[in-house]
Amino acid sequence: MQIVKLPKQNLDKFIKSLSKFGQIYAPIKKDANTSLFSKIEDSSQIDLGYNRTLLPPKKYFLPPIDTMFKFSAEAGYEEMEHDLNEKSILLGVHSCDIHGLRILDLVFSGRYVDNYYFTGRKNTSIIGVSCIPDDMCFCRSMGTDFVENGFDLFLSDIDQSYLVRIATSLGDDMVRASQSLFKEVGKEEIEEHKKKSNEMQKHFKIDLELYNLPEILDLEYESKTWEEIGEKCLSCGSCSMVCPTCYCYDVFDELSLDGKTGERKRRWDSCLFKDYALVAGGTNFRSERSARVKNRYFHKHRGFVAQYGKPSCVGCGRCIQSCPAKINIVEVITKIRSDAYV
Amino acid sequence: MSKPKIGIFGMTGCAGEQIVILNCEDELMDILKVLDIRSFHTAMSKNDEKCNLDIAFVEGALVQPEEEISLKEIRKRSRLLIALGTCAVWGGVAAMKNEVSRQRLKDIVYGSPGRIFKSIPAQPLHSFVKVDFSISGCPIEKEQFLQAVASLVHGDIPVLPKYAVCTECKINENTCLLLEKSELCLGPITVAGCNARCANCGIPCSGCRGPVEEANIASEVEILKEKGFTLGDINNQLRTFAGPAEAIQTHLAKR
Numbered sequence: 001m002q003i004v005k006l007p008k009q010n011l012d013k014f015i016k017s018l019s020k021f022g023q024i025y026a027p028i029k030k031d032a033n034t035s036l037f038s039k040i041e042d043s044s045q046i047d048l049g050y051n052r053t054l055l056p057p058k059k060y061f062l063p064p065i066d067t068m069f070k071f072s073a074e075a076g077y078e079e080m081e082h083d084l085n086e087k088s089i090l091l092g093v094h095s096c097d098i099h100g101l102r103i104l105d106l107v108f109s110g111r112y113v114d115n116y117y118f119t120g121r122k123n124t125s126i127i128g129v130s131c132i133p134d135d136m137c138f139c140r141s142m143g144t145d146f147v148e149n150g151f152d153l154f155l156s157d158i159d160q161s162y163l164v165r166i167a168t169s170l171g172d173d174m175v176r177a178s179q180s181l182f183k184e185v186g187k188e189e190i191e192e193h194k195k196k197s198n199e200m201q202k203h204f205k206i207d208l209e210l211y212n213l214p215e216i217l218d219l220e221y222e223s224k225t226w227e228e229i230g231e232k233c234l235s236c237g238s239c240s241m242v243c244p245t246c247y248c249y250d251v252f253d254e255l256s257l258d259g260k261t262g263e264r265k266r267r268w269d270s271c272l273f274k275d276y277a278l279v280a281g282g283t284n285f286r287s288e289r290s291a292r293v294k295n296r297y298f299h300k301h302r303g304f305v306a307q308y309g310k311p312s313c314v315g316c317g318r319c320i321q322s323c324p325a326k327i328n329i330v331e332v333i334t335k336i337r338s339d340a341y342v
Numbered sequence: 343m344s345k346p347k348i349g350i351f352g353m354t355g356c357a358g359e360q361i362v363i364l365n366c367e368d369e370l371m372d373i374l375k376v377l378d379i380r381s382f383h384t385a386m387s388k389n390d391e392k393c394n395l396d397i398a399f400v401e402g403a404l405v406q407p408e409e410e411i412s413l414k415e416i417r418k419r420s421r422l423l424i425a426l427g428t429c430a431v432w433g434g435v436a437a438m439k440n441e442v443s444r445q446r447l448k449d450i451v452y453g454s455p456g457r458i459f460k461s462i463p464a465q466p467l468h469s470f471v472k473v474d475f476s477i478s479g480c481p482i483e484k485e486q487f488l489q490a491v492a493s494l495v496h497g498d499i500p501v502l503p504k505y506a507v508c509t510e511c512k513i514n515e516n517t518c519l520l521l522e523k524s525e526l527c528l529g530p531i532t533v534a535g536c537n538a539r540c541a542n543c544g545i546p547c548s549g550c551r552g553p554v555e556e557a558n559i560a561s562e563v564e565i566l567k568e569k570g571f572t573l574g575d576i577n578n579q580l581r582t583f584a585g586p587a588e589a590i591q592t593h594l595a596k597r
Contacts, residue, residue: 030515030517031517033517033518033522033523034515034516034517034522036515054512054515054517055512055513055515064513065513231558231560231561232558232561232564233558233561234506234508234530234531234558234561234562235505235506235554235556235558236505236506236508236509236529236530236531237505237506237508237509237512238508238509238512238530241508241509241512241513242512252501254489254492255489255492255493255496256372256492257369257372257373257375257376257488257491257492257495258372258375258376259376259492259495259496268509268513270505270509273504273505274504274554274555274556275504275555289556289558321521322512322518322521324508324518324520324521324530324562324565325530325561325565326565
């Protein structure tokens with residue numbers, strides 16, 4: 001992988017040059033507490049030093065609510081029109097979120113490929129950026145504090161410059177299109193990068209021990225901890241909405257008043273919702289809140305591991321930040337683990 | 343297929359749901375194409391008071407004994423009865439002081455002229471009759487009403503979100519007023535459907551749509567107490583729109 005240097009004073013010029021590769025989406029500051037990915041009209045809005053965005057980039061490929069197709073009694077099904085040539089660039093994606101997208105790719109490219117997801121995904125290039133963890137980040141534990149693929153370019157902040165990893169031919173085109181903005185990487189920058197990497201490690205405040213976790217979860221299936229969390233949980237769905245790997249959705253139809261036409265839509269769903277596991281006949285196989293909370297953890301750290309060989313949690317800390325009841329995944333797993341070994 | 347015969351009725355409330363229906367200006371003609379409106383006192387002069395109805399939409403809470411009689415009449419006439427708005431579904435603001443005797447409230451509010459009418463503690467429709475479906479909101483959301491009509495006309499049970507306002511608020515990427523600004527927000531226990539209307543404008547959720555199914559009031563109260571709100575403030579907010587709701591009554595009875 002080729003690595004070049006982009007002095008920070010050239011960043012804005014580089015970003016402007018990217019517009020010919022597609023519409024840029026990047027983090028902006030909404031207010032003092034909140035950052036979010038947004039369509040960029042003016043590059044000065046971009047804030048690459050952000051902490052974490054409220055919603056992960058999944059919102060662009062699996063929108064919170066999306067029309068899948070239209071139908072009518074006369075014309076039958078009518079697919080939604082997508083401009084397959086419309087290119088986008090997602091700029092400033094943290095390592096954990098790139099891993100999150102890779103997990104969604106895995107899920108939606110299974111036996112039945114989800115073209116609703118991939119239409120936008122395939123036309124979007126990813127430019128990653130390094131970050132400084134806060135007290136809710138546990139990406140290091142999840143092995144998602146660095147990325148090896150899933151991006152076209154990755155910018156690592158080394159104070160005066162970015163080290164730019166070029167991972168794809170598209171990324172190479174982007175750099176070549178503004179070749180004069182880039183410099184060769186010298187010994188000094190390598191030293192600076194090492195220093196920065198070491199510094200980053202010092203910022204981690206929490207760790208989640210993954211060793212043998214699926215087995216421990218199986219052993220602790222009946223643990224009282226689940227009921228304790230069930231008492232606190234509000235089933236508000238915040239954790240699922242902000243999760244970069246929660247991909248459940250609910251499908252429903254919206255009819256016109258005359259009933260002759262309608263739209264089939266899907267919207268984000270959550271296994272914490274009471275009606276998530278409600279089936280025909282009124283039976284609900286996870287009617288207890290504690291069972292639903294447990295299911296969320298089991299899916300991330302037990303079921304997904306069995307199916308795909310790794311957990312579907314990337315340690316981004318969003319669920320910790322957004323839970324009104326202060327349910328903290330690291331504390332929960334730590335508690336379950338200690339229950340198993342005490 | 344003949345058009346379903348419907349009636350739109352109001353008990354005690356602000357008539358907000360009826361106004362929302364009348365405000366469906368772009369859709370009113372389409373509504374008339376699919377519904378045969380037989381009774382709608384707020385909007386029509388010739389109302390059929392006797393005919394059988396397929397659907398009765400009823401807004402408002404019950405605060406007078408006579409209303410019980412007229413509600414039961416409506417129930418008898420109609421195949422389906424749908425509660426419209428938070429007053430009809432949960433009791434609404436009229437029920438916020440139900441723990442104070444009606445006599446006392448009448449004395450405070452009306453003084454001696456209060457003697458000429460009877461008043462009962464405000465109750466939602468389901469305390470008196472079977473309610474087939476509920477659309478809450480203060481007022482109801484126009485889109486929910488139209489979707490419900492579209493479903494009903496085609497013989498389906500309307501599907502409205504059962505999750506909390508937090509879900510919509512997160513989707514809109516609002517800064518969390520409860521966690522980041524420590525405001526008294528009932529978003530986690532209030533049923534969605536408003537697209538987090540207030541939080542979108544930086545105003546905390548006051549719970550006007552009523553509680554979600556299986557609302558975890560105890561946990562919400564703990565969170566708010568930790569944020570420094572007194573139990574009195576919290577209880578007042580809980581009672582404001584949905585005092586008679588079982589989850590809220592259970593919480594209030596504990597203290």
